[in-house]
Amino acid sequence: MNENFDPLLSSVQNDKVKHWASLLDKKNRDRSGQFLIEGVHLVLEALRGQASVLTIVYDTDRGIPEELKLERETNDSEATLGLEWVQASRAVMAKCTGTDTPPPVFAILTKLSPDSSALYRKNCLVVVLDNVRDPGNAGTIIRSADSVGADAVILGKGCVDLYNPKTVRSTMGSLFHLPIIEADLKELLPQARAKGVTLVGTSLQAKHTCYSYDWKQSTWLLMGNESEGLSPIVRDLVNESVIIPMVGQAESLNVAMAATVLLYESLRQREFNK
Incomplete structure (x- = not known):
């Protein structure tokens, strides 16, 4: 897959971006049944742990982190079926993660279904x-x-x-x-x-x-x-x-x-x- 073909979101007013940012609040996580994780390590653990990952969003200026590029090319598990990859501006990354220094990547997941x-x-x-x-x-x-x-x-x-x-x-x-x-x-x-x-x-x-x-x-x-x-x-x-x-x-x-x-x-x- 070529990251150049991934959709680019640059505006914090985009509806998707507003939804992702809303997941910082518990009431919106409860209502949607979704949550957000930040950083390369957590995204890798989610993919390898067979969590239901819906969307992976990465900083367009920095590109997809190398570890995730490899995972994208080799992971054919249920966790990656229908997985959406999106690139975003630094402003969008900051809006959705609520951190002073935005991570290079975050992901949206369906809440876990524990056994x-x-x-x-x-x-x-x-x-x-x-x-x-x-x-x-x-x-x-x-x-x-x-x-x-x-x-x-x-x-x-x-x-x-x-x-x-x-x-x-x-x-x-x-x-x-x-x-x-x-x-x-x-x-x-x-x-x-x-x-x-x-x-x-x-x-x-x-x-x-x-x-x-x-x-x-x-x-x-x-x-x-x-x-x-x-x-x-x-x-x-x-x-x-x-x-x-x-x-x-x-x-x-x-x-x-x-x-x-x-x-x-x-x-x-x-x-x-x-």
Whole structure:
């Protein structure tokens, strides 16, 4: 394919451009069922992760990034069927990404359709977020869950929107690697307990450290709000509580760091302590 034949959009008043820019707001993402990703790495991860990519828009002055040129020539997966390539002016790139320094490329995707069958897999490991509102924390936890091979991540009501551009960037593409399910925890957690899943939270009063708890069993790890922890309703459903031991003088770890410590202990027990 020759990029010279790709349509060029130069005006920020173009209807397509207005629609793409509107995806920076959650209400428009919800209404359209679409979201926007920025940068070469995320676009590559979306294509390779079989996400439903609708349109790829690149800066006409810089041309298609080399990595994407190769992907365009070689990728014949379902992700690229009917895929539209568009070149755009720097003003359009800036309007649609909301950043001071526009990326060389962005893409429009259909929202993900996660497979929930992994939630109750034998010896499953699932991360559950309860009112985690910071996009950087949520994205980092999703990335950590991906890195240890967790089966899924669940975002309870009150969490930051998965498709918030800052959340998407923070995942570094991990949102395309494992199911991320948005759900009502009041309904889902009792179902998990009924199916034999252990719900694990963190507590300063816990009898177990995270190193003495058996992470090899079917476990959902519950992580709460940055300042308030787990909500009372969710806390009442916890089966087991663990504490991360601290020997220095730091008062606490932030929620993303704490989740990562716990996830890597689960990985150590599951894969390196057999």
